[in-house]
Amino acid sequence: MLSVRMRERKWPVWRILGANSMVQVRDGVLCLGFVDGGFGRGFDRGLDQGMGGHQLEDNLLQLDLAN
Known part of the structure; x- marks a missing residue:
């Protein structure tokens, strides 16, 4: 199980199952489903890893747009 913590300490840890x-x-070949986004290319210029549809599969994502 991987544990991912977003940039701020106050944000929750997102646990990603195998x-x-x-x-x-x-056939017979598995890879980690993460993409190296390259340093400084993200929306806040600090995104190193990208999470995509594969990690979001079978998960409910709720966005708080007001905050």
Whole structure:
């Protein structure tokens, strides 16, 4: 199980189970399903890793747009 903490300490830890962290690329080959976004390319110029649809699969994501 991977534990991901977003940038701020006050934000919750997002635990990602094995099924949502590995991608089968061909028979017998699995890879971690994360993309290196490169330093300083994100919306806040500090995004290093990107989380995409594979990690969000089977998870409910609720955004608080007011804050």
